[in-house]
Amino acid sequence: MLVALLAIAIGATILSGLVTIYYDVPRQMGAQFRNYGANMLLMPASADADFNEEAIEQAKSAVNKDLLVGAAPYRYESVTINDQPVIAAATNMDGAKAASPYWYVNGAWPTQNGEAMVGKSLAAVLGVKEGGTVSVIYKEEDAKEDDKGKTADFTVTGILETGGTEEDYIFISLEDMSALTGFGGRLDVAELSISASKDELQAIADKISTVSPAVSARLVKRVTQSETTVLTKLQALVFLVTSVVLLLTMICVATTMMAVVAERRKEIGLRKALGASNAGIIGEFMGEGLLLGGFGGLLGAGFGFAFAQAVSMNVFNSSISFRFIILPLTVLVSVAVTGLACLLPVRSATDVDPALVLKGE
């Protein structure tokens, strides 16, 4: 009996563990894909739209908080450093860090006003290092020749490496940019990183456009399109692996169960010889099997969840979401598999003449 119980419990553990993982993989993997950075851009709906931080907050309210991984507003301005034209990008550093996790900063991110981060290739041209100082000069476009413009000094806290155009910019805070240029809060673009599939993103984009009319939301096709392709494959992989493992495990459980019941042919023969009806014997064995299946299933569901949790902690460093439906499902499948596995050998034993069964043929 212990053998049978163990077999069922193993089967049920694998069943509940894998199904839990299967349901959680898209969510967990989706979070990993946010490494690719922003998948939605917010831009001014028209040239004179009120595209400021308020409008972005309003747009963000249309996105479910749990799904929003990061949001970074940007304002670009042409400035000069050491008489060389440079593009300065003003942003919210925490937002940029969350929206572009692949940025690598040699040194530290700026934490307060008066600090700046310089792109790698720009740093090479300017010859500045971490801890150095840069003077940024801003002149209005229509300023006169002799206008010196405004100057602000920044401490360089880190050198940014991305392998993209960001390496040519200098990054400062929005407050500093506002003090330097007096741009009045109007932004150029905002990057959002949202953990959602392409269709969900499109729905969110449509919602944002209705919620805040100053904003037009666009998907970053390169990121969303590719994510859909790869994530679909990964999900299919886990699905197929899960179904192959489950199929084989269930057959394995069934054969063990059959072996255990077949062993008791003698007992069946004896009962028949003593006058028990076939239906009675089958009922009794089935009852036993179903009870065993239920108990083993319950046990396995618990172990399976523990396993799934361990996997999730190890792989994704986050706990798994428990789906209650898996518990009854596991018990049901275990009962069905054990029941079926019992039925076959018991029937074959009851069909045979008890004398033959007892003789051991």
Place this chain on the structure above:
Amino acid sequence: MFLRMIGRALFRQKGKMLMIAFTIALGASLATAMLNVMMDVGDKVNQELKTYGANITVVPKQASVLNEIYGLDESEESGAYLKENELGKIKTIFWAFNIVDFAPFIDTHIDLESGSSARLVGTWFNHHMELPTGEKLNAGVTNLRSWWEITDGRWIDEQAGDKKAAMVGAAVAQRENIKAGDSIKVKTEHGSETLVVTGVFDAGGDEDENIYAPIDVVQRLSDTDGLLTSIEVSALTTPDNDLARKAAKDPKSLGAADYETWYCTAYVSSICYQIQEVITNSVAAPVRQVAESEGAILEKTQLLMILITLLSLLGSALGISNLVTASVMERSSEIGLLKAVGAHDGAISALVLTEIILTAIIGGLVGYFAGFGFAQIIGHTVFGSSIEMKPIVIPIVALLVIAVTLAGSIPAIRMLLRLRPAEVLHGR
């Protein structure tokens, strides 16, 4: 006598032995399938992640910053270029087989007939290359820009004979009212050309403002024969570790052994380094957005598969040894009888073990091939390519099956041998 007994045992208990062999086969096939898939999943997922485009860009040393920062345009070229005839060398580096695709780029400003100007980018689309090594290869942006949506018409295909062709970005097409099949006239200070538009694409980004054409057309228009402004390379890479990060800063800071390890591992930094070695005057840098994310996703997928494999290995091991124990225990009366007629403990153990191992070998063999089949089904359904057969799986599975059957049968046999024959035969 021994052989006869074994033969009889196997045949008399055909049904039961078949059942055990079947269970072992199931367990072995599960182990084989999972191990094969697990070992290949890295390569396969890596291949899939190539849809995000190039993970390495190569630019000329001096020009890496000039254009963007000083806002230079065509009239005052920075003068730094890569050479087109060196492109083939990318496929000769140590990690040549990991280079999946690459494309050269050159761009210039052009004037359209309507008087507005646009950026014309020359590149390979589906370019056929024959390397000095005798290898043949198709490279180009068709695969490097898999997220482009062709809204009208088709991709340019050099091999299908598209010479004076162009693909127009959605933004330009809308502004200039260009459709697939139209002819556009483009003009620069070095000449003019009439191009046939094969397609309009929607890239969902800055590229929508550009027009793309075969590379030689653009070289002629900008008077830069055989020259390139950048190369994008898509390579299969190993996720970075501490060694790779250290080497990325300065390869010369490594010791000889570390350097060797780093150079001979497909880290993105070592591939960049090797590209710089073969392309004169170049700087190859990883595109962190792609390279970094690839590493993270690959690592997670592999870890996930390893854990699932472990679970299924554990499950099948427990299942097999469980069944074997049960089937040995069941033979208590037979073993009692053997002891009663005077068989030694050693002989009895040998008899039962040989039987079980024989069954296990048969089951394991069948299971291995079935499992390999399952792995192929998974490979073809998910990735559309077959899973490579790893020889290392064979000994692992063989060891697993033998160890598990022994672990399942030996304790049971020892327990039975300890029993007194009279008691066993009596059925207590």
